[in-house]
Amino acid sequence: MIETASGSLKPALGELSQGRPRAGFFSRVGGGAKRWLRGPSPWLNLLGLVGFLVLWHLTTRVLKLPLFVKLPGPLDTVKEWFSIQPVYGISIFTLEYYQHIGLSCLRVFLAFLLATGLGVPLGLLMGWKKTFSDYAFPILELLRPIPMLAWVPLAILMWPTRESSIVFLTFLGSFFATLLNSWLGVKSIDQAYFRAAACLGASESLIFRKIVWPGAMPFVFTGLQISVGYAWFSLVAGEMLAGEFGLGYLIWDSYILVQYPVIIIAMLTLGLVGSLNSLAIRALGNFLIRWKKRESGQ
Amino acid sequence: MSVGGAISVREASKIYDPDGAGVLALDRCSMEIGKGEFTVVVGPSGCGKTTLLNAIAGFHELSGGEIYLDGRLLSSPSRPARPGSDRIVVFQNGALFPWMTVWENVAFGPMAQGTLSKEAAKAKALSGLEAMGLSLIADDYPGQISSGMRRRAEIARAMACEPKVLLLDEPFRALDALTKTVAHQFLMEVYDRDRPTVFFITHDLDEAVFLASKVFVMTTRPAGVKKILEVTLPRPRDYRLLASPEYQSLRAECQDAVREEALKAFSAGEREM
Amino acid sequence: MIGAMSLKKRLAKLAASRSLRRGLISVALFFVLWELSARLKIPVVGAIPAPTEVLACLGRELVSAYYWRSWGVSLARILAGFAIAQVLGVPLGLLLGFSRKAREIIFPIIEIMRPVPPLAWVPVSVIFWPSAEMSMIFVTFLGAFFTVVLNIVEGVAAIDVRFLRAAASLGSSRRDVFWRIMLPASLPSVLVGMTVGMGVTWCVVVAAEMIATNTGLGFMTWRGYVAGEFPMIVVGMLSIGLAGYLSSGLIRRIGLHFTPWLKGQ
Numbered sequence: 001m002i003e004t005a006s007g008s009l010k011p012a013l014g015e016l017s018q019g020r021p022r023a024g025f026f027s028r029v030g031g032g033a034k035r036w037l038r039g040p041s042p043w044l045n046l047l048g049l050v051g052f053l054v055l056w057h058l059t060t061r062v063l064k065l066p067l068f069v070k071l072p073g074p075l076d077t078v079k080e081w082f083s084i085q086p087v088y089g090i091s092i093f094t095l096e097y098y099q100h101i102g103l104s105c106l107r108v109f110l111a112f113l114l115a116t117g118l119g120v121p122l123g124l125l126m127g128w129k130k131t132f133s134d135y136a137f138p139i140l141e142l143l144r145p146i147p148m149l150a151w152v153p154l155a156i157l158m159w160p161t162r163e164s165s166i167v168f169l170t171f172l173g174s175f176f177a178t179l180l181n182s183w184l185g186v187k188s189i190d191q192a193y194f195r196a197a198a199c200l201g202a203s204e205s206l207i208f209r210k211i212v213w214p215g216a217m218p219f220v221f222t223g224l225q226i227s228v229g230y231a232w233f234s235l236v237a238g239e240m241l242a243g244e245f246g247l248g249y250l251i252w253d254s255y256i257l258v259q260y261p262v263i264i265i266a267m268l269t270l271g272l273v274g275s276l277n278s279l280a281i282r283a284l285g286n287f288l289i290r291w292k293k294r295e296s297g298q
Numbered sequence: 299m300s301v302g303g304a305i306s307v308r309e310a311s312k313i314y315d316p317d318g319a320g321v322l323a324l325d326r327c328s329m330e331i332g333k334g335e336f337t338v339v340v341g342p343s344g345c346g347k348t349t350l351l352n353a354i355a356g357f358h359e360l361s362g363g364e365i366y367l368d369g370r371l372l373s374s375p376s377r378p379a380r381p382g383s384d385r386i387v388v389f390q391n392g393a394l395f396p397w398m399t400v401w402e403n404v405a406f407g408p409m410a411q412g413t414l415s416k417e418a419a420k421a422k423a424l425s426g427l428e429a430m431g432l433s434l435i436a437d438d439y440p441g442q443i444s445s446g447m448r449r450r451a452e453i454a455r456a457m458a459c460e461p462k463v464l465l466l467d468e469p470f471r472a473l474d475a476l477t478k479t480v481a482h483q484f485l486m487e488v489y490d491r492d493r494p495t496v497f498f499i500t501h502d503l504d505e506a507v508f509l510a511s512k513v514f515v516m517t518t519r520p521a522g523v524k525k526i527l528e529v530t531l532p533r534p535r536d537y538r539l540l541a542s543p544e545y546q547s548l549r550a551e552c553q554d555a556v557r558e559e560a561l562k563a564f565s566a567g568e569r570e571m
Numbered sequence: 572m573i574g575a576m577s578l579k580k581r582l583a584k585l586a587a588s589r590s591l592r593r594g595l596i597s598v599a600l601f602f603v604l605w606e607l608s609a610r611l612k613i614p615v616v617g618a619i620p621a622p623t624e625v626l627a628c629l630g631r632e633l634v635s636a637y638y639w640r641s642w643g644v645s646l647a648r649i650l651a652g653f654a655i656a657q658v659l660g661v662p663l664g665l666l667l668g669f670s671r672k673a674r675e676i677i678f679p680i681i682e683i684m685r686p687v688p689p690l691a692w693v694p695v696s697v698i699f700w701p702s703a704e705m706s707m708i709f710v711t712f713l714g715a716f717f718t719v720v721l722n723i724v725e726g727v728a729a730i731d732v733r734f735l736r737a738a739a740s741l742g743s744s745r746r747d748v749f750w751r752i753m754l755p756a757s758l759p760s761v762l763v764g765m766t767v768g769m770g771v772t773w774c775v776v777v778a779a780e781m782i783a784t785n786t787g788l789g790f791m792t793w794r795g796y797v798a799g800e801f802p803m804i805v806v807g808m809l810s811i812g813l814a815g816y817l818s819s820g821l822i823r824r825i826g827l828h829f830t831p832w833l834k835g836q
Contacts, residue, residue, distance in 0.1 A: 044675035053678045070698050134593035138603050146812035147770070149778035150789070153804045158618045192393035195357055196572075198381035200459060201411035210406070214397035229686075236638030236688040237778040250693065252782075255694035263694050271687040278686075291397045291439045 072261040075263030077268075080261040088259040090250070090266075101269060104239070107163075108231045108277070111170035115227060120220055126179075127186025128212050140179070146232065148173045149237045156242055162278040166238040166246075172236030174227035181223025186218030214291075221285030225278050232274045247273075303384075303462035303495035305331040305354065311362035311520075318569045325520030326363065330511075334493040335369075338506040340556055341516030342405075342563035347499045350521065354497065356381040367462070381410055385503075386462040390471060391418035392448050394440040401427060401436040403468050411497040423458060425497050430454050430488065437504040438533055446477035447470045450484050456457060460534040466498045470505065482508060490534050503556060508535065514554040518563035525555045608767075620802040628802035629809070642810065645787040648776050649703075649769075649818065652711025656768060660719035661761060667720065668727025668757065669749075669812070681717065689714040689775045693782050703784055707776070714775035715768030722767065726760020727753065759833060762826035771820050773815040786813065 002296050057075065059068040083091045090097050126133040151172055159165040191217060197207050239248025254262035311386055312324040323346040331337045339347050345394040352358050355367055359378030373379035386407075394403050402421035407541060414422060427433050432454060439454050440451070451471055456464055470478050482505065489496060500506050506513050513527040529548055541543050602622050609621035620628075632638040654754045667674045692710050700706040730753060780789025792807025794800075827834060 021335070041675045044672060045679045047678035048679050049683075061597070067701070069701055071695065100351065103409070130590075131593070135597040138594040138598045141596065141658070142601070145816040146808050147774035147777055147815055149774050149781075150792060150808045151812045152778065152781060153793050154619060154819045155614075155810065157337075157796060157801060158615050159803065160615075190391075192389045192391065192394065193395060195355070195381065195387065196393040196395075197406075198357075198391065199355065199383065199386050199453070200407040201383035203410070206410050210398070214395075217397070231692070232686075233774075235687045236690045237782070240690065240693070240782055251691055251694055260698065263698075267687050267691045267695070268683075270691055271685075274686040274688070290582060291441065 023246070046154040064159045070260075072075070072264055074287070077261045077264045081265045081268075085224075087259075088254070088262050090254075090262045091261075097269075098264070100245060100247050100250045102271060105166050105237060105273065107170055107239075108228070108235055108247065111167050112224075112228055112231050114167075114176035115178050116224060119175050120182045121225075123179040123182025123184075123185055123220075123223075124208075124212055124216055127183040127216065128208065128227075133183070144176055148176075148234050152237060152241050155238070160245075162242045162244060166235065166242055170235045173230035177227035177230050178220075178223045181219050181226065181264050182216060185219030185223070186212055189215035189217055196215055218285075218289050221281065221289065224285070225281050228277050228281055229274065232270065232277070236270065300436040302333055303370050304333040305329070305463060305495060305497070306369075307331075307350070307363070308366070309363035310353060311359050312346070312348065312353065312358075313361045315475055317565070320393060320542060322520040324353075324522075325522050327516075327522050328363075329514060329523060331495060332499065334495055336489060336496045336498070336509060336511045337514065338498045338510035338512070339514045339516060340500055341505060341521060341551065342518045342556070342560045343501070345516050345519045345559070345563065346515060346521030348467055351453045351467050351497060351499060353379070353388045354463070355379075355385055355465050379391075380554045383407060383459045385465060387457055388452050388456055388466045388469045390467045390469070391468075392440075392452055393446075394452050394455065396440050399437050399439055400432070402450065403440070404455045405525075407455065411459070421560040425528070426454055427451075428505055430484070444477070446473055446481055449473065449481055453485060453488060457492060457494075458490075459496055463470050463495045463497060466496065468499050468501065476564070478505070483494075483536070485509065485538070486533075486535060502539070503549055503552050507545060507552055508539065513552055515552065515559070518559045518566065524559060527552055530569075585749025605624055618801075620805055624802040625805045625809075628800070632803070632806055636725075638810075639747060640816070641786065641788045641791040644813065645776060645780065645789065645811075648707050648711055648780075648787065649772055650780045651708045652776070653715050653769065655712045655771050656715035656719055656772075657765065660716050660764075663724065664720040664761070664764070665669050665727065665754075665757070666722045669753070674724070681720065685717045686719070689771070690778050690782070693779055700793070706783060707779055709774045709785075710779045711772055714771040718768040719761070719764040722760045722764030726757040726763075730759070754829075758830055762822070762830065765826065766819055766822050769819050770815060773811065773818070777811055813818055 006058070053074050057073050059065050059073070060071050070239065080086050080088065081091055084093050086094060090100075122136070126136055137227065151169060155165040155169045155172075156162070159168055169281040177289040189211065191248075193211050194207065199210050202210065236248035236251070238254040239246040243249035247270050251263050251270075254266065307329040309326045309328060310324055311322070311326055314323055327350065329345075329350075334395035339350070341347055349358075353373055355362050356373065358450060360373055361376050364371060364374040365379065369378065373446055385472055392395040394400070395406070398406065401420065401423045404426060405416075405419040408419040408422060410418060424433065424436060427436050430450065432447070432450060435447055435451065443451070445561045452469070453464075470481050473481060486509065494510075498506075498509060502541070507527075507529055510527075512525050513529060515525040515527070516522065517524045527548060531542075531544060531548075590831070605616075605619065606623060607623075608616045608619045611617065632722060663677075667677060689710055692713055693706075696706040696709045697703070700709055734752050734756060735748060736750050743751065776787070777789035780787040781793040784790055785794075786808055788811050792804055792811065795803025795807055
């Protein structure tokens, strides 16, 4: 749980700041791979995964339990996914698969860029200048409780093309998380640093560059990791309701066309791409906040 | 060698009013601090010492009275002081910027004020650190060095601005006894070399008498000056001084004064502010 | 008497406060600009129905049975999905937190499922469950489930070892340590998981209703779009926002009741 500077921040930030991303399975494979392989855990990990797959297979294909029997089994999915000539036209050997991935990534990238470009400066400014936050905070509080997916119809109504409304939705998903965490980042900076900088004769612009910016950086990056998660979250909804391409659309389209294995392929792809995405941001963050890492590793 | 640095606090008062209940932190406190004097302020917790320091530093305004620096009005209720590089604060919990290396921290002041170019500031920072025996840690981040080193580095950062006044708010509070004596020695050397005016807040009476040329014992809140002790022990001082009878009697005198106020504060149920 | 005095004083202070004045100015300005942009048909933002239209629509809806039925349907789904997520998620989270073996076996599965956005589950859920209502509740459940589990695992991992040692040296049995130390120590993170989970749950239910049903607040909002009653969209959004806000507030309130030692922190 992220400590907040004052009680009043807590309710405001509850939902977004505390849904903090965690070090996941994939990150472990990267960093401490050797150490990880030596302990007993890889076998247990494997046991869990294999058990899950076997259970999936048994329920859907061998025992053919009611309800489960309608779902595609793991073998169907994998066969389709890695088939050179897929039955339903989607596998790692088809161009279409990558077009869906590419378009979803592009949308997330654009939205994420916009959300970061607007959210980080606004958040930093709100944290730094009380006057600004006095004006901006009430409006933010007015808009924030509305779940981002409730914006779907309005987004479609507002924007001239479907493409722009999907990007807008995805943007909304990331924007608030970025804004609030950047703001919280500035709030988390010890007042003594501002005083020390003022003592040492720093101008406002220097204080911004040398205190506000680096000091808020750890929170900003936490915010970015959360925000990219939210971006994928809203992207899927947007694509399902309004898309003409993309992984979310693929899921929905395959459902309509009764191409069930493709649904699972698209879901797993979404999870994979999403994980890689937040992993990349974490790596960038760790690189930019080296001073913090050294501090804790003393 | 710094020029000037005489501080005159005249009838300074400060009322905190966080939620309507006015708290008088400083009550018509007057204090004369000569140029280049090593002043130590002792008093019970929460008595308003830090309030006074903050007013001199320019972090908040006074509710009454004035503060002068070298005869020039520094702070009054109508004209609050602004922080300036002629008065540098070394903070209670330390405020080295954790995202800058030690030399970057030391070079920050001259660079921020635009008095030196980046290269010149770096050169000056490095030579300053060397003169203070800190060149080994120049490239480290504050998080990587010991707390004693951090305090020294922060003093080095302050001195790089060549301040007239050095304001220290219980800088060595968190250090263990051994590290503390090393830090004292360090501060003494810095003081003996550059002779800034020092305004040093502490609870530790040994520290107070050992470092000071003048000790101000404050009353419990609202703070006022209860007693002034002139410490005429010769400089440069070192730890052997602690055994001398002059030191012992000064310390005892100081202790008596502080204890009386501490008891008052305790029975009034004061808590750390 | 004293209470009344101080309240009056506090209100006077609040009224005089610059922050409040600024806040009121900016909110007023926000609504004026919104109204103007709708009237002047400014591109993009002008497409949002004006606040006056929204108010009129809200007035009509507040007395319509359909509106309140939508509230009821969505609330019921939230309640069911959220409750199931707690019932399954809390014990699983505790198990994963306390048992290293269980963590090693189950965590990778969770780590693979978690990054898949909950809404991507909608079609699978619809295929799997025999009724639309059940599939809706399942997706809602998923939204809260992972958040709850992961928060508890993290909370248990963050328990200060000194508490456990202190308890051991005071002579507690293993059972005691679990019930009187570990459980209360992880309670705050259970509550954080619930609060965050509630936010996600509303988000999921709304979108799922738009995608796959024809009842509930989410569908009501979507219908506003499809039927061309655009002010209805905003009414729907505001209702959902209010519903989410109220339910998160309720959880926080309940949470504070069960963790009195966190008050004032």
